Amino acid sequence: MILFILKERKDYSTLKEKLQGSSASYKFLNLYGKNLLLAWPDSEAEKISDESVEIAVKTKRPYVLASNEWKKEPTRVKVKDVEVGGEKVVVAAGPCAVESEEQVLTVAKAVKRAGASLLRGGAYKPRTSPYSFQGLGEEGVKILRRAGDEVGLPIVTEIMDTKDSEVFKKYVDMVQIGARNAQNFSLLKEVASIGKPVLLKRGLANTVEEWLQAAEYLLYGGNGDVVLCERGIRTFEKATRFTLDVGGMVAAKTMTHLPMCADPSHPAGKRELVHSLALASVAAGVDMLLIEVHPNPEKALSDSEQQLTPESFEVxxxxxxxxxxxxxxSA
Known part of the structure; x- marks a missing residue:
């Protein structure tokens, strides 16, 4: 794979003619204000030479766009007026699942008061059992939107199906792709076209490279506003719900320009572990945290054991x- 960074110009007709006359596969796109050309395989791409080309970056990495080989400076993702990837450690907090208007508004006010910058909550819930609470769907998204507007926080929530993309375009500020959909390639392609910042969770059994290749689908689709989220991977360990791969987060940060988020709630599985995992993630250099908070965790309809009370979240x-x-x- 070769990535060509093109000079600023409106007409690349000569270059396009050369490409059409070759057997190379290619794609033009614009990311981060740069006009780019991807071409492969290498044997054909290397034949491409044109005065339009400013820099050519050849890489063996299967995630060329997400790689820091061509984009050296860290990417900063704006979610409305909140910047992820800068000096501030951004915290998104809220309930695992949207259950009612009162519940979400109570949490929204509490997390805003404590210093959270984003409101999170699940409206469409991927559950292992078909008998578990599946979420309120579109109505849940609307509840989250109203609460976010009332307290002045952008909202982030998970999409599960391509057919719901219009709902997310209309109401959501940041689209989350959950661990179970991290390699749902049809969904990744659809979300890339929505035009909203994306929070991409690592799959339950994904390697770091597979995680970055999932991000590549989003960038290839023209959306560079991607934040990677480590949420714990499945290992042999049973003392925690999942294993928070701090080393994987650190490794990923050396391989990509994209900002990094950690979700300490899911790997903890128990609220008494959330504080330590969150702090470990900050010490490891994450740019964002995703934390579950519920006004009465014992009565939560999903993941009751790992959600913090508003008082614990403030601490x-x-x-x-x-x-x-x-x-x-800062935070």
Whole structure:
């Protein structure tokens, strides 16, 4: 795979003629204000030479667009007025599942007061059992939207099906792709076209490289506003719900320009572990945290054991701010 960074111009007709006359596969796209050309296989792409080309980057990595081989500076993703990937450690907080208007608004006010920058909540719920609470669907998204507007927080929620893309275009500020859909390639292609920032979770058994290749689908589709989210992988360990791969997060940060998020709630599985995993993630250099908070966790309709109370979340936010400050950042 060779990535060509093109010079600023409106007409690439000569270059296009050369490509059409070759046997190379290719794609033109614009990312981060740059006009780009992807061409493969290498044997054919290497034959392409044109005055339109400014830089050619050849890579063996299967995630050329997500790679930091061509884009050296870290990407910053804007979710409305919230920037992910800068000095501030951004915290998104809210219930695992949207259950009612009162529940979401209560949490929204509490997490905003404690210092969260985004409101999270699940409206479409991927559940292992068909008998578990499946979420409120579109009505849940609308509830989250109203609560976010009332307290002044952008919202992030998970999409599960391509048929719901219009709902997400209309109501959602950041689209989450969950672990179970991390390699749902039809969904990745559809979400790339929605035109909203994307929070891409790592699959339950994905390697770091597979995770970055999932991100590549989004960038290849023309959406560069992608935040990677480590949410724990499935290993032999049973003391935690999943294994938070801190080393994988650190490795990914050396391989990509995309910002990094951690979800400490899912790998913890128990609320008493969430604080430590969140702080470990901040110490490891993440740009964002995704934390579950419920006004009455014991009565939650999903993942009751891992959700924090608003009071516990406030304590955690104070700890995150202190640690971020010690590391030369803010929260």
């Amino acid at each position: 955690l936010m104070n700890r995150i701010k202190a640690l971020a400050s010690a590391l030369g950042r």
